[in-house]
Amino acid sequence: MLCPCCGKEVSNQATACPGCGQPFLGDSSPKSRAAVALLAFFVGVFGIHRFYVGKVGTGILQIITLGGLGFWTLFDFIMALCGTFTDKEGRKVTRW
Numbered sequence: 001m002l003c004p005c006c007g008k009e010v011s012n013q014a015t016a017c018p019g020c021g022q023p024f025l026g027d028s029s030p031k032s033r034a035a036v037a038l039l040a041f042f043v044g045v046f047g048i049h050r051f052y053v054g055k056v057g058t059g060i061l062q063i064i065t066l067g068g069l070g071f072w073t074l075f076d077f078i079m080a081l082c083g084t085f086t087d088k089e090g091r092k093v094t095r096w
């Protein structure tokens with residue numbers, strides 16, 4: 001991709017532009033994908049991974065429903081592994 005600030009070609013994995021130092025928080029979340037996946041796997045039925053990314057409302061819903069009896073949590077876990085899980089602002093959690 002190209003840096004929106006200076007137009008320099010930058011790796012998609014980069015967290016900031018090596019040319020001008022502009023941080024890339026645009027469409028990827030600063031949260032860790034590994035953390036989301038681990039939290040979803042171990043304590044996902046309590047919605048902890050959703051609290052971690054700031055999705056408090058659906059986190060509480062997962063506590064009440066025990067992660068949709070595990071299915072909703074499993075779905076979130078797979079999404080986290082695939083890098084399609086999103087945080088509160090709708091940014092994908094792609095960074096490990």
Ligand SMILES: [Zn+2]
Pocket residue numbers: 003004005006007008017018019020021022
């Ligand atoms: Zn730049």
